[in-house]
Amino acid sequence: MRSTRNYLDSFVNHTSDAIHVEDLNGKVLQMNSAFEKMYGWSADEILGKPLSNIPDQLEQEYEKILRSIYQHESITDYETVRYTKSGHHIDVSITISPIRDDKDEVVAIASITRNITARKQSEEALLQSEKLSAIGQLAAGVAHEIRNPLTTLKGFVQLQQKGISVKEDNLKVMLSELDRINLIVSEFLFLAKPQASNFQTVDIKAILEDIGVFLQPQAILHNILFTMTFPAELPPVYGEMNQLKQVFINVLKNAMEAMPSGGTVRIELLTETPKHNIVRIIDHGCGIPQEALNRLGDPFFTSKENGTGLGLMVSKRIITNHKGTISFESKPGQGSTVDIRLPTAH
Numbered sequence: 431m432r433s434t435r436n437y438l439d440s441f442v443n444h445t446s447d448a449i450h451v452e453d454l455n456g457k458v459l460q461m462n463s464a465f466e467k468m469y470g471w472s473a474d475e476i477l478g479k480p481l482s483n484i485p486d487q488l489e490q491e492y493e494k495i496l497r498s499i500y501q502h503e504s505i506t507d508y509e510t511v512r513y514t515k516s517g518h519h520i521d522v523s524i525t526i527s528p529i530r531d532d533k534d535e536v537v538a539i540a541s542i543t544r545n546i547t548a549r550k551q552s553e554e555a556l557l558q559s560e561k562l563s564a565i566g567q568l569a570a571g572v573a574h575e576i577r578n579p580l581t582t583l584k585g586f587v588q589l590q591q592k593g594i595s596v597k598e599d600n601l602k603v604m605l606s607e608l609d610r611i612n613l614i615v616s617e618f619l620f621l622a623k624p625q626a627s628n629f630q631t632v633d634i635k636a637i638l639e640d641i642g643v644f645l646q647p648q649a650i651l652h653n654i655l656f657t658m659t660f661p662a663e664l665p666p667v668y669g670e671m672n673q674l675k676q677v678f679i680n681v682l683k684n685a686m687e688a689m690p691s692g693g694t695v696r697i698e699l700l701t702e703t704p705k706h707n708i709v710r711i712i713d714h715g716c717g718i719p720q721e722a723l724n725r726l727g728d729p730f731f732t733s734k735e736n737g738t739g740l741g742l743m744v745s746k747r748i749i750t751n752h753k754g755t756i757s758f759e760s761k762p763g764q765g766s767t768v769d770i771r772l773p774t775a776h
């Protein structure tokens with residue numbers, strides 16, 4: 431017994447995961463040294479006291495988890511956020527399990543916390559760099575599209591300069607050209623800027639319409655026409671707008687790139703009971719060979735000379751974060767259909 435106990439103690443104290451046990455009132459009964467290191471509270475400070483390391487907006491979620499722990503369930507790898515003593519927040523993955531007495535009653539709760547902040551940061555960096563690369567590729571189209579209205583504007587200004595007064599109608603044209611430039615540039619900047627993750631109810635149709643405007647320059651350059659169909663009523667989904675935009679841009683870009691000599695890309699919005707919206711993107715491009723279908727979304731898998739092979743990987747991860755799915759169907763030489771399924775908000 432003693433040697434087993436020593437063995438366990440040493441194991442518990444040498445792991446880099448924080449381990450702590452709390453009673454049913456939330457008071458800390460036991461902790462290991464990794465806990466002190468990760469959270470910053472020493473044993474003296476926290477033993478016998480409740481931990482206050484849960485952000486307000488996550489309290490409810492945690493209480494729900496506790497209720498299931500009381501029902502003898504365990505939670506593994508629950509990814510969430512916690513505060514440290516100094517008030518920093520860290521990304522963590524927690525495994526929580528009940529501790530039972532010999533009458534099988536839950537008497538305490540054990541938590542093992544792994545700090546995944548570094549992993550989250552590198553995921554975020556990858557997401558950002560892939561986004562910048564996609565945006566870089568779109569920049570040529572955007573620049574091209576902005577140059578035309580600029581030429582028009584310059585022409586009018588030069589006329590005015592020569593003393594030929596610009597007419598009311600021309601002013602209208604100038605204004606609408608300026609609006610267009612403004613829209614394209616704002617969308618561009620919005621996408622390029624790293625955004626704090628902000629889940630909310632989002633209108634998928636509005637997002638796709640925005641993206642349509644944004645991709646238009648690229649589409650015109652390559653002879654591509656977008657069409658969109660949607661049902662009269664489309665429930666909102668719960669998501670992070672910027673990330674969803676990124677997914678749709680990645681998939682639409684792939685569709686355009688599959689049709690080097692132009693054609694139509696169909697975007698169909700469907701709603702499915704129970705509780706899913708589908709964004710279906712159909713191209714009539716080169717298609718995807720059978721053996722490649724399984725590799726879509728693998729990092730760096732690309733068939734393009736200037737491809738990154740990251741677009742679908744990032745998209746897949748975003749969709750998974752939204753508890754959705756993405757699936758591909760394709761006939762080589764005829765085209766591909768991509769289905770993105772997203773759970774609706776209610």
Ligand code: ADP
Binds near residue numbers: 684733766
């Ligand atoms: P990239 O576009 O940089 O190559 P992606 O992850 O976006 O990276 O796509 C990976 C690969 O999947 C592409 O190189 C292409 O071979 C294939 N692919 C994706 N979508 C389509 C599509 N609509 N039509 C044909 N091939 C596609």
Ligand code: MG
Binds near residue numbers: 680683684741742
């Ligand atoms: Mg791509």
